[in-house]
Amino acid sequence: MATETPPGTDAGPETGQASTASATSAEDSERVAAVTGATGFLGSALCERLLAEGWTVRGLSRPTSDRGDLDDVEWYVGDLFEPETLRSLVDGADAVFHLAGIGLWSADADTVERVNREGTGYVLDACRAGDVGRLVFTSTAGTRRAVGDDEFATEADIAEPIGAYQRSKATAERFVDRYAAGDGDAVTVHPTSIFGPGDTAFTAQLLSMGLEPTMPAYLPGGLSIVGLEDVIDGILAAYEHGGNGEHYILGGENLTYDRAVDRIATFAGGSPARLPVPAAAIHAAGPVAEVVGTVTDRQVFPFDRQMARLATDRMFYSSRKAHEELGYEYQPLEAHLPPALEWYRTACQ
Numbered sequence: 001m002a003t004e005t006p007p008g009t010d011a012g013p014e015t016g017q018a019s020t021a022s023a024t025s026a027e028d029s030e031r032v033a034a035v036t037g038a039t040g041f042l043g044s045a046l047c048e049r050l051l052a053e054g055w056t057v058r059g060l061s062r063p064t065s066d067r068g069d070l071d072d073v074e075w076y077v078g079d080l081f082e083p084e085t086l087r088s089l090v091d092g093a094d095a096v097f098h099l100a101g102i103g104l105w106s107a108d109a110d111t112v113e114r115v116n117r118e119g120t121g122y123v124l125d126a127c128r129a130g131d132v133g134r135l136v137f138t139s140t141a142g143t144r145r146a147v148g149d150d151e152f153a154t155e156a157d158i159a160e161p162i163g164a165y166q167r168s169k170a171t172a173e174r175f176v177d178r179y180a181a182g183d184g185d186a187v188t189v190h191p192t193s194i195f196g197p198g199d200t201a202f203t204a205q206l207l208s209m210g211l212e213p214t215m216p217a218y219l220p221g222g223l224s225i226v227g228l229e230d231v232i233d234g235i236l237a238a239y240e241h242g243g244n245g246e247h248y249i250l251g252g253e254n255l256t257y258d259r260a261v262d263r264i265a266t267f268a269g270g271s272p273a274r275l276p277v278p279a280a281a282i283h284a285a286g287p288v289a290e291v292v293g294t295v296t297d298r299q300v301f302p303f304d305r306q307m308a309r310l311a312t313d314r315m316f317y318s319s320r321k322a323h324e325e326l327g328y329e330y331q332p333l334e335a336h337l338p339p340a341l342e343w344y345r346t347a348c349q
């Protein structure tokens with residue numbers, strides 16, 4: 001686990017910071033953002049928005065990361081386990097957006113625990129050691145589940161974690177809460193299932209269920225589907241208006257899979273999956289999906305046997321707190337379909 005005190009020495013002039021092409025200098029810009037996970041699905045879209053809004057954006061990138069066309073980001077090359085890089089990344093930043101994380105769809109349980117839990121510890125160590133403004137930590141709605149007869153989970157419904165992903169995110173949340181209760185200033189956001197262009201996991205699978213005649217079945221259960229741009233609005237609103245130490249669910253429409261698949265098909269003129277996969281088959285299919293995923297290198301939902309259980313439940317969420325305290329709003333699924341469909345047809349079909 002990462003230490004509570006700064007573990008590292010000062011970053012040398014060569015350490016961590018990569019050359020930047022056309023980046024504006026921090027002095028020229030009003031606000032500086034440091035973004036971990038800047039090369040990911042959500043992080044790259046957040047960087048684009050921050051740049052469009054005039055921020056100076058520093059992004060953490062692993063040497064192997066695909067940085068896309070984010071040429072105006074100042075890249076800091078390293079990973080979550082390099083304290084010097086993290087310190088130079090966050091020092092002097094008005095906002096630290098910690099999004100780097102990993103799920104069971106792309107890593108084994110040990111790596112998931114290490115990246116999400118220890119990685120967050122290292123980011124907090126760097127924030128403690130530097131001069132930073134507010135930290136916004138992106139966790140997951142999965143650390144919350146509705147209890148009893150309630151249909152919608154709220155921030156207060158802290159759940160017993162299922163699997164390494166939820167467990168590591170729940171621990172990271174406690175680290176962040178402790179940081180906020182001390183000298184730090186931090187807010188945690190909990191997005192539900194994010195739908196948008198560039199996501200080869202959830203978004204591509206949901207679209208395939210709505211569009212592909214060869215996709216015979218949809219999943220039982222239901223979920224909260226939130227558009228990529230809505231989540232970014234929520235993250236920025238949490239930075240601006242969130243209370244120190246507070247948690248905010250950033251959700252979207254709560255839909256059963258069959259409803260979501262039907263609406264995609266209606267909008268796009270596709271062939272929706274007609275039959276629900278029986279819950280028992282999904283439970284049994286968890287381990288199969290693990291094997292298929294390993295062999296084909298494709299992300300298959302449910303990602304493992306523990307997540308399989310969740311695929312058959314209705315995982316509905318309330319975004320009321322974010323609405324009331326942050327002014328957060330979400331759009332219906334159809335508002336997010338055009339860019340997602342355009343990407344899917346180019347990149348996935």
Ligand SMILES: NC(=O)c1ccc[n+]([C@@H]2O[C@H](COP(=O)([O-])OP(=O)(O)OC[C@H]3O[C@@H](n4cnc5c(N)ncnc54)[C@H](OP(=O)(O)O)[C@@H]3O)[C@@H](O)[C@H]2O)c1
Binds near residue numbers: 060065080140141
């Ligand atoms: N997508 C969703 O539906 C969803 C829902 C709720 C919460 N979230 C959370 O939102 C965050 C972003 O998710 P995403 O969907 O954008 O995931 P993603 O596309 O897989 O991006 C993950 C990012 O984390 C980086 N990363 C992973 N391990 C790292 C390490 N050891 N050091 C430094 N960087 C590392 C990745 O770098 P590389 O580019 O090098 O791989 C990438 O930039 C995650 O924390 C996730 O748990 C996502």
